[in-house]
Amino acid sequence: MKLDGRVLREIDRKLKEFRYGTRTEFIREAIRQKLSELEKEEMLRVIAKMRGISKKKTTDEDLHKAREKAFEKIDKKFNLK
Numbered sequence: 001m002k003l004d005g006r007v008l009r010e011i012d013r014k015l016k017e018f019r020y021g022t023r024t025e026f027i028r029e030a031i032r033q034k035l036s037e038l039e040k041e042e043m044l045r046v047i048a049k050m051r052g053i054s055k056k057k058t059t060d061e062d063l064h065k066a067r068e069k070a071f072e073k074i075d076k077k078f079n080l081k
Contacts, residue, residue, distance in 0.1 A: 001027075036078070043074065 011023055020026040047070075074080070
């Protein structure tokens with residue numbers, strides 16, 4: 001991976017500030033964070049798209065069950081539990 005000298009100097013400053021051992025460690029973490037952020041954005045788009053689609057009346061109990069199921073899937077996908 002080729003990076004501009006200015007970018008490398010900024011990475012080096014952050015390495016010291018946030019106590020990363022190497023540039024590679026810093027870059028790997030940045031990539032992981034970006035991938036996680038993109039996954040979350042995609043899930044929010046899917047949820048937003050689904051909102052209001054159903055024409056049937058939904059009870060509070062149905063909503064509660066749906067929320068629980070959705071958060072279980074999110075927890076599992078992102079290893080939160």
